Amino acid sequence: MSPLMIDSADFSQKLGLISRNIEHTDAFLTRGTVDFHLPGFLLPVGYRLLKSRYSDEYRLVTTDGGKPYTAYAVKLKFHNEITFPRGAATQVMVWRTPRAVHQRVISGLPQLFFQWVLSEYDIVVSDSEQTGDGQRFWLRMIDWAFSMNYKISVADGTVGEEWHLTPVNSYDELEARWIAFAWGNDREVHSHRRLVISKT
Template identity: 30%
Template sequence: MPRLIVKDSEVVKIFAHLMVREENARLYDSLVVAEAVSDISADAQCILAPGYRLLRINHRVRPSSDRFEIALVNDLLKSVVYYNQVVISNIVDLNCRPATQNLVWRSADSRHSAVLRDVAQKVFFNYILNRYDVILSDNQQTGEGKFFWQRQMSNALALGLHVYYYQMLTASLIDVPDQDALDSLSDQLWSESDDQQYHLALISKIALPAGVSLSPVEE
């Protein structure tokens, strides 16, 4: 099972190439000309300013169906503003659609601040969660990754969704019923200890059985 990275130094290294103009432009070029690309702004309920498109790209990273990409691109600047690589995982003995993990990055350029304000959350809840029922915390996050997940878990509770804390070493799934419970788990979920790789957060549209186990995901 891939680990949850919360160390800032590792996060910066993972996404450094997207912060370089030439490499960002190269990714833009490869995404917009991909064979299996579709505009999902309506599905995600995102109203975008002129020049922006929210795209889903299938089979570019791998020919198999175990991952796809979502990107907010700016066609005027020919740049990638928001990038999300969604990995399909398996939940054993669970009657639902596959769980997913997110590898998420978004631009720090102030020119995109307005359009980015709600995109990540709408993609998370309106698009991914609507289609796959369960989202696992991402193993490679944005520079504000842990804060993004804290917000989404809090938002999920407010929306009446199910939030869980999963410890892989003991295969224990702990229900997080409210904000107080989420606050009390903060140290376990977002620490930088060596065993942090075995802790995951889950948001689900359905109640999960206590005995659920997560299968490994190949990187």
């Protein structure tokens, strides 16, 4: 299940309109949350970083006209079929507001959160579907991972029952051989290929 390239995701359309964002943020808060501390992120006045009590969903919440508004949202899914027997985390929902007033606050937040996920869970696997923004984010994080001497692999689940992981040794190799292999528009193929970043 590799990065199949898709248009804007459903959750992006829900959070993108202010009225729907307020409605979904209110529902998120009503279900129950706890404050979350992200190392390296200085929480500005007027914002709260929250985790759902009942799922691995995190949101940066503020107010818009006195009503709750999500400026950034991410949800995690955990699995081990791709990196068996090791477990891995996947960000299955990542959204950031396009509104200019919040850009200073959320600038750098997706990278910081990704780095925290990797530090907590050791292995992060790309989602089975990505937008163009998602692909660019992953390429940026792979470049960063190479600078940290982490391990990058391409996981292929198109052959047989098991996933096959192939190490990628440099960003040049990624560009020359693996980007076109891993990302594309063929649902039968590209939803069964992933990128993997591992600390070990």
